[in-house]
Amino acid sequence: MPKLNQIIAVEKGVKSRSLQELTEAHHAVQKPALLSGIARTYQPKDEEGEQLPPESTKVQVRAEEVIRQVTATLTRLFDVTATKDATNRVAVADVVVDGRTLLSDVPVPYLLFLEKQLTDLHTFVKKLPVLDAAESWVFNDSADCWSTEPVRTIRTKRVPRNHVKAEATEKHPAQVEVYYEDMAIGYWTTVKFSGALPAKRISELLERVEKLQQAVKFAREEANGVEAVDRKAGEAVLSYIFG
Numbered sequence: 001m002p003k004l005n006q007i008i009a010v011e012k013g014v015k016s017r018s019l020q021e022l023t024e025a026h027h028a029v030q031k032p033a034l035l036s037g038i039a040r041t042y043q044p045k046d047e048e049g050e051q052l053p054p055e056s057t058k059v060q061v062r063a064e065e066v067i068r069q070v071t072a073t074l075t076r077l078f079d080v081t082a083t084k085d086a087t088n089r090v091a092v093a094d095v096v097v098d099g100r101t102l103l104s105d106v107p108v109p110y111l112l113f114l115e116k117q118l119t120d121l122h123t124f125v126k127k128l129p130v131l132d133a134a135e136s137w138v139f140n141d142s143a144d145c146w147s148t149e150p151v152r153t154i155r156t157k158r159v160p161r162n163h164v165k166a167e168a169t170e171k172h173p174a175q176v177e178v179y180y181e182d183m184a185i186g187y188w189t190t191v192k193f194s195g196a197l198p199a200k201r202i203s204e205l206l207e208r209v210e211k212l213q214q215a216v217k218f219a220r221e222e223a224n225g226v227e228a229v230d231r232k233a234g235e236a237v238l239s240y241i242f243g
Contacts, residue, residue, distance in 0.1 A: 001227050001228055001230060002227075002228050003224065003225055003226065003227060003228060004084070004087045004088070004091050004108070004223070004224045004225070004226050004227075004228050005221075005224035005225060006228070007080060007083055007084045007087065007228050008084060008224065010080065011080050011081065011084055014076055014077050014080050015077060017073065018073050018074060018076070018077040021069065021070070021073045022070060022073065022074070025066045025069060025070050028061045028066060029061060029063055029066055031061070034059075034060040034061040035059060035060075035061050035062075035063070036057070036059065037056070037057050037058050037059035038055070038056060038057045039054070039055075039056040039057075040054065040055050040056070041054040042054070067242050071238045071242055074234060074238055075234030075235055075238055076234065077234070078233045078234030078237055078238070079231065079232055079233060079234045081233075082231035082232070082233035082234075083228050083229060083230055083231045084228075085231075086229040086231045087226065087227075087228045087229045088107060088108050088109060089107070089229075090226065090229060091107065091108050091223040091224065091226040092105040092106055092107050092108075092223055093105075093106060093111070093218075093219040093220070093222040093223040094106070094219060095111075095114075095212070095215050095216055095219045096215055096218075096219075097211050097212055097215045098211070102212070102215070106219060106223070107223070108220060108223045108224060111216055111219055111220040111223060112220065114216045115213070115216055115217065115220070118209060118212055118213045118216060119213075121209055122206070122209045122210070122213065125202065125205045125206050125209055126202075126206060128196075128197055128202050128205075129195070129196035129197065130196055130197060130198075130199050130202060131146060131194055131196045131197065131198050131199070132194070132196075133199070135148050135192060136148060136149065137194065137198070140193070143193055145193055145194060145195045146193065146194045146195075146196070146198075147191050147192065147193045147194070148191060148192040149191075150189050150190065150191050151189070151190050151191075152187055152188070152189050152190075153187065153188045153190065154184050154186075154187055154188075155184070155185055155186040155187060155188055156182040156183060156184055156185065157182070157183055157185045158180045158181070158182055158183075159180065159181055159182075159183045160178055160179070160180055161178070161179050161180065161181050162176050162177070162178055163176065163177045163178075163179055164176050165177055
């Protein structure tokens, strides 16, 4: 008796061939010229009349023969699919990570579902935002996110100043040059906040997803190694239709 993984391996090919042969059969019986034949002979009215050769066209497609071919093709498809689905009902395995059983007796279809979901989750986790490594972050419970230590910076303002280059005299006014000086007028205290995650946290999440992905694949391989439950459904179905 074959294993479930062997049945799965041939199922795709059987489906493809069945679809191709059924399509060809459908097209063949839709062509009246291939289903039609004729035979005719000619006899002149008298012995001196012109003699003409007989004419004939053979029937190239016989509907009953097409039905037999379709029946044989679909019987194989129906049997393979019935065997796969019947085996899937009993093909189960545990999902085990680091010696811990996360899920017990998981059927193959659900394991396939998990594989797809975990692929999507891996992409999601990989693209999570990372905290800026140039800053030092601590978790701020009141803000429920990450924050930096307060940083104090000076706020300045440009103030004009006069520089007397030459004092005023009776004949000339004073020569004054205007320049600007930055004066401290206050202080900014800045705290940065971020809803991103530490790189270490993301690495841990990715490691968990990847471990689970591997565990699910192992479980699927184990479940697919079960002996197939042979089912013959094609003959009963097609005999009812075409019998």
